[in-house]
Amino acid sequence: xxxxxxxxxxxxxxxxxxxxxxxxxxxxxxxxxxxxxxxxxxxxxxxxxxxxxxxxxxxxxxxxxxxxxxxxxxxxxxxxxxxxxxxxxxxxxxxxxxxxxxxxxxxxxxxxxxxxxxxxxxxxxxxxxxxxxxxxxxxxxxxxxxxxxxxxxxxxxxxxxxxxxxxxxxxxxxxxxxxxxxxxxxxxxxxxxxxxxxxxxxxxxxxxxxxxxxxxxxxxxxxxxxxxxxxxxxxxxxxxxxxxxxxxxxxxxxxxxxxxxxxxxxxxxxxxxxxxxxxxxxxxxxxxxxxxxxxxxxxxxxxxxxxxxxxxxxxxxxxxxxxxxxxxxxxxxxxxxxxxxxxxxxxxxxxxxxxxxxxxxxxxxxxxxxxxxxxxxxxxxxxxxxxxxxxxxxxxxxxxxxxxxxxxxxxxx
Amino acid sequence: xxxxxxxxxxxxxxxxxxxxxxxxxxxxxxxxxxxxxxxxxxxxxxxxxxxxxxxxxxxxxxxxxxxxxxxxxxxxxxxxxxxxxxxxxxxxxxxxxxxxxxxxxxxxxxxxxxxxxxxxxxxxxxxxxxxxxxxxxxxxxxxxxxxxxxxxxxxxxxxxxxxxxxxxxxxxxxxxxxxxxxxxxxxxxxxxxxxxxxxxxxxxxxxxxxxxxxxxxxxxxxxxxxxxxxxxxxxxxxxxxxxxxxxxxxxxxxxxxxxxxxxxxxxxxxxxxxxxxxxxxxxxxxxxxxxxxxxxxxxxxxxxxxxxxxxxxxxxxxxxxxxxxxxxxxxxxxxxxxxxxxxxxxxxxxxxxxxxxxxxxxxxxxxxxxxxxxxxxxxxxxxxxxxxxxxxxxxxxxxxxxxxxxxxxxxxx
Numbered sequence: 001x002x003x004x005x006x007x008x009x010x011x012x013x014x015x016x017x018x019x020x021x022x023x024x025x026x027x028x029x030x031x032x033x034x035x036x037x038x039x040x041x042x043x044x045x046x047x048x049x050x051x052x053x054x055x056x057x058x059x060x061x062x063x064x065x066x067x068x069x070x071x072x073x074x075x076x077x078x079x080x081x082x083x084x085x086x087x088x089x090x091x092x093x094x095x096x097x098x099x100x101x102x103x104x105x106x107x108x109x110x111x112x113x114x115x116x117x118x119x120x121x122x123x124x125x126x127x128x129x130x131x132x133x134x135x136x137x138x139x140x141x142x143x144x145x146x147x148x149x150x151x152x153x154x155x156x157x158x159x160x161x162x163x164x165x166x167x168x169x170x171x172x173x174x175x176x177x178x179x180x181x182x183x184x185x186x187x188x189x190x191x192x193x194x195x196x197x198x199x200x201x202x203x204x205x206x207x208x209x210x211x212x213x214x215x216x217x218x219x220x221x222x223x224x225x226x227x228x229x230x231x232x233x234x235x236x237x238x239x240x241x242x243x244x245x246x247x248x249x250x251x252x253x254x255x256x257x258x259x260x261x262x263x264x265x266x267x268x269x270x271x272x273x274x275x276x277x278x279x280x281x282x283x284x285x286x287x288x289x290x291x292x293x294x295x296x297x298x299x300x301x302x303x304x305x306x307x308x309x310x311x312x313x314x315x316x317x318x319x320x321x322x323x324x325x326x327x328x329x330x331x332x333x334x335x336x337x338x339x340x341x342x343x344x345x346x347x348x349x350x351x352x353x354x355x356x357x358x359x360x361x362x363x364x365x366x367x368x369x370x371x372x373x374x375x376x377x378x379x380x381x382x383x384x385x386x387x388x389x390x391x392x393x394x395x396x397x398x399x400x401x402x403x404x405x406x407x408x409x410x411x412x413x
Numbered sequence: 414x415x416x417x418x419x420x421x422x423x424x425x426x427x428x429x430x431x432x433x434x435x436x437x438x439x440x441x442x443x444x445x446x447x448x449x450x451x452x453x454x455x456x457x458x459x460x461x462x463x464x465x466x467x468x469x470x471x472x473x474x475x476x477x478x479x480x481x482x483x484x485x486x487x488x489x490x491x492x493x494x495x496x497x498x499x500x501x502x503x504x505x506x507x508x509x510x511x512x513x514x515x516x517x518x519x520x521x522x523x524x525x526x527x528x529x530x531x532x533x534x535x536x537x538x539x540x541x542x543x544x545x546x547x548x549x550x551x552x553x554x555x556x557x558x559x560x561x562x563x564x565x566x567x568x569x570x571x572x573x574x575x576x577x578x579x580x581x582x583x584x585x586x587x588x589x590x591x592x593x594x595x596x597x598x599x600x601x602x603x604x605x606x607x608x609x610x611x612x613x614x615x616x617x618x619x620x621x622x623x624x625x626x627x628x629x630x631x632x633x634x635x636x637x638x639x640x641x642x643x644x645x646x647x648x649x650x651x652x653x654x655x656x657x658x659x660x661x662x663x664x665x666x667x668x669x670x671x672x673x674x675x676x677x678x679x680x681x682x683x684x685x686x687x688x689x690x691x692x693x694x695x696x697x698x699x700x701x702x703x704x705x706x707x708x709x710x711x712x713x714x715x716x717x718x719x720x721x722x723x724x725x726x727x728x729x730x731x732x733x734x735x736x737x738x739x740x741x742x743x744x745x746x747x748x749x750x751x752x753x754x755x756x757x758x759x760x761x762x763x764x765x766x767x768x769x770x771x772x773x774x775x776x777x778x779x780x781x782x783x784x785x786x787x788x789x790x791x792x793x794x795x796x797x798x799x800x801x802x803x804x805x806x807x808x809x810x811x812x813x814x815x816x817x818x819x820x821x822x823x824x825x826x
Contacts, residue, residue, distance in 0.1 A: 023476035057496065063436035064500050065507035072506070075514050076499035079492035085468065086489035087477050093485070094478035101488050105518070106563055150519055 009174040010042045010132070014142060014164035017051035018181050019238035020084050023091075026050075028178075029153050030091035030237065033137060037097060042132045044171060046142040046164040047088055048082025070115035074144070074154045078104070081141035081160070087383040089139045102127070104152070109145035109163065111153045118153035120145060120162065120225075132191060133388035140167060154267040161222035169229035178218060179238035182243035185210065185217055187409040188262040192400045195410040199247045199260060204233075206260045209352040209386045223247065250354055258355035258362060259407045262400055265348045268298060269321040270379065273328055275338025285335055286312055289327050295320045299348070299381045299388065309338070313379060315390065321380050346378065347396045350388040351403065363387050369406035375399055422587040423455045423545070427555065427577035429466035431594050432651035433497050436504075439463075442592075443504035446550060450510060455545045456586060457575040459555040460501055462493025483528035487557070487567045491517070494554035494573070502552045512550040515540070517565075522558035522576065524566045531566035533558060533575065533638075536583035553580060574635035582642035590643050591631060592651035597658035598623065598630055600822040601675040605813045608823040611657070612673060616663045617646075619673045622765040622799045625788055636660065671768035671775060672820045674747065675813055678761045681711060682734040683792065683803060685726040686741055688751025690776050698748055699725055708733045712761070712794045714803065723744050726792060728803065731757050743804070759791065761810045763801040764816065782819035788812050 013033065020026050029045075031221040036043050037306035054137050057076050061068045066077075085101035092099035107127055111118035131138045142160025145153050155162055161178055168176035183198065185207065203209070211220045217235055226233040226247065236244030283302060290297060300314040316324050321344050328340045356362050366387055370377060375398065379390035392397055404410065426446065437582050442458075447457050474481045481489075498514035505512035520540055524531035539549045545579035555573025558566050568575055573590055581589035597611040598620065615623070624633045630648055639646040639660065649657030686806050688694050688710060703710060713727040729737050734757050741753045769775050779800055783790060788811065792803035804812055817823065 017520075023473060026477060060436055060496070060500060061503060064439060064503045067507075068503040069506050072499045072502045072514055075502070075516075076496060079495045079499075082495070083473070083489060086485045086492075089488070090474060090477045090481040090487045091480050094480075101485055103488075106565075152516075152519075209798045265600060 008040050008042065010171060011036060011044065012044045012164050012168040012171065012176045013175045013179060014046040014160060014177065015048070015083050015179045015238055016160065016181075017048040017054070019179050020047050020088065021051040023087065026084070026087050026091050030088060030095055030097070033092060034095050034097045034239070037137060044128060044132070044138045044140060044167060044173070045088065046140050046160055046167060047081060047084045048142050048160040049077075050084055050107050053080040053083065071151060074115045074152050077154055078141070078152050081143055085139045085141045089137075092137055092139070097137055098135055098141055100131050101141075103141045104144035104163070105146040105150070107140055109140075111147055111155070112144035112154065113147040113149070113151065116149075116154055118145060118147070118155055120166045121154070123166055125167075125170045128167075128171060158271070159219070159221070159393040161219040162225055165222045165225045165229075165231055165233065168231045169225065173231065175234055176226065177234045177236055177244075178222070179236055180217060181237065181239065182217060182235070183237035183240055183242045184235050185247070188260065188307070188404055189264070192264075192397050193262075193404045195404065197410050197412070198242075199245045200243070200412075201248065202260050203250045203354050204244070204247055204384055206352050206354055207233075207247045209350065209383070210261055210263045217398045218247075259351050259353035259409060260355075261352055261409065262403050263350045263352055264396060264400060265316055265350075266393065266396065268315040268346060268348055268390075269318045269324075269342060269344035270313060270315050270346050271321070271324055271328060271342040272311055272343075273332055273335075273337045273339075274311050274341060275309045277336050278308050278310045278313050282310070282335065283312065286331055287314070289331055290314075290316075290324060293323060293327050295324050295327070299390065301379050301380060301381065304322040315346075315348070315379075343378075345393040346390050347393050347399075348390050349396070349399050350386050350402065351407070352386050354385050356385055356387070365406065366403065369402050370399060373398055375402075421455065423457070423584060424449060425457045425459065425577050425584065425586045425589045426592060427459040427573060427590065428461070428592045429573065429594075429653055430461040430467070432592050433460050433501065434464040436500065439497070439500050439504050443501060443508055443510070445651070446505060447508050447510045450550060452542050457541060457545070457553060457580060457586070458501065458553045459553050459573055459580060460494060460497040461555050461573040462490075463497055463551070466493040466496065484564060487528045487565050489552070490567055491557040491565050494556055498552045498554045502550075505550055505552070507794050510550055511548055512552055514552040514554075516554045516793050517557035517576070518559040518563070520553055520578070522553075524558035524560055524568070526560040526562070526564065526566065528564075529567055531558060531568055533568070533579045536579055538580075538583045541580075541584060544787065545668065572632070572634070574632040575638055578635045578638045578642070578644055578646065580639065581644045586644065588647055588651055589639065590647045590657070591635070592649055593630060594650065594652065595648070596650035596653055596655045597648050599674065601813055601817055602677070602735060605677075605810050606817045608674075610823050610825070612658045613825075614659045614661065615673050616767050617660055618798055619765050619767055620646075620660045622763065622796070623674055623676045631660075658663070671769075672764050672766035672822060673674060674765055674822065675816050676763045676765055677809060677813060678763075679806065679809065680731055681728040681759060681761055681803075682731045682737075682755060682757035683726060683728050683759050684734070684737055684741060685724055685754040685756075686745055686748075686750050686752075687724050687754060688722045689725050690749055691721050691723045695723070695748065696725065699741070699744055700727070702744055703727075703729075703737060706736060706740050708740070712792060714737040714792050714794065728759075728761070728792075746807070756791075758806040759803050760806050760812075761801050761803050762809070762812050762816065763799050764820070765799050767798050769798050778819065779816065782815050786811055786815045788815075 089101040108124040142163040233247040445770040502514040521537040555576040603609040
């Protein structure tokens, strides 16, 4: 029985493909939802396709045609979540918990028409509110919506997180809980630093930096969306109990931790154009053709020139490095630059924390810690709440552990 | 190129689960549709789930719960056809044939809310007409629709035939072609009588009788629907070429065949209540409890009484015979009837043909043919275009062949 003093909350829970990967797991999820419901909260559940299902459907499409129309791919792939919503609603009903399932179209998750990567424009929450008021758990298909013409759209892989956050925003939910295979956001990857600590809280901005730096706990777009609409977001494990990590805005009066965590990314490669004649427009002449080749650029460094030339360095995804070198060789000769270098045995290490804003000297401490371990820094880039360095790949573990230790991240702030 | 003299027709084609059972078969269907389109006709295609898919989904539901909510079963099962429409549209697009897929909801196949056995109330053809006018093939999911509240409904197994006919009616199509694994309607089952002949034409009424008598080429509801809205229906094979069988109303001026075919049914059992006191209401007292037990009754015979009592005989599905006997034993003692008999080693043979209306003596010929073979008739029942007899199971093949031969059905009328 719900306690009389408790204020009823509306919780949106999202379960990914692994969490609903078998009918047995769907049963476990149903048990968890029933438990939440028994606390007296209203629950809306967003689910992905059962793991493996999306790949099965993609394989069918490939048997039909090498290049399928994006509209029809969306019609095909959206069946994956539709199967899950029906099965989960059945599992809840079988537990005497009234539940009803909806596809994205049925609850008017309105998107633009960019098939396979649509963006949510609007959600009509009235139907869901009506079901909630009747005591039902509402199960909604993630990852999908429809455009103005009623065509089925998908938000792209992993877009179920975004569906959940968007629903939470539209319904003015008290919390959006993202259930994953990890039990929260850590100060760094526990496989690299066993003393890594689960964070109780982290801010949206920090989470965005962590996510963009390769901590793949949450989809970046989902975090952006949650930040924009101020939806408190919680990351939890669907397999173990625990409070997870709450992602919210920084609260006044609470002194922020100086550093929230250490992210790293081993997917990048570094490219340098040496001896670029130092004249206006050189940066554009280099990066323009890279962009046209659909290669995404991450860090960009250009130091002050010497002898009328400068060196221009940037990082790209490792998969793109060969193509980028080909593009740059053409550009270099046009520019009269001396040489093009590439290095794909690098990693990027980043300190992330809103506390950096008000605490000078963090960058200095970071560089000293790395120097003490004999780690040479190849590139540096900073933002308001992040300091990133590029170092040799072999220093990844050593660097992460030294920084974790040096900033005492194993201790609660 | 379409011939200039040809009047453009609108054809609705329906392909069942076996015809779309693999991606290779979907490719073959796409080739066939492209060929139809090249003749200059507009084509709307209705498809079922790939064979095996519906059973796979039902098995998943059974893993979740023994008894699933009908609403959620429909959400689940409707994904089967949705997969097929996407794959077929892709296959057509890959053949440079512009195509677009729609679920039942998307083209507003409006049904009542009887989940798993919904009936179509209305279809809005405007969206399909718009696509056709743009030169597209429109691929629609069979077997499904939505109710007034936007809930997904299904028409029950095999309901794709009905979807196709209903669409043909709503779109005022020139013909509704049902592709199956047989190449038409035969004078009788060719496995029993090898000289059975494919009919060029048959009337809706005859087809209804044939279907209800166990010739499972088409869904009865689809034939009824086609008859009601006067949609010319054609049964063809999706694996071989051929004109199939056209099902229409009897045309004036064309002399109807006396007999169209011989249908038979081995699923029935015969029940007799002997020595029923011959008073008004006895029939109701017997059949009322049978109906309440949800047992469907087919033939009913009550002969004139003797000595103040009568014998009451009817047939039911063999699966129901034990339950029916239990019900009747109770009824018989209440009624003061003498005895209850059952016999499940019977078959029903039926002559079907609109020509019977105007040709007397067919029943007589039928009984003589059977008598000449020494086949004893246990029950007789007639309608305007059908004569059915119940005989011993062992006479099935002999009876069918004797009638086929006796009425010279191997010859074109």
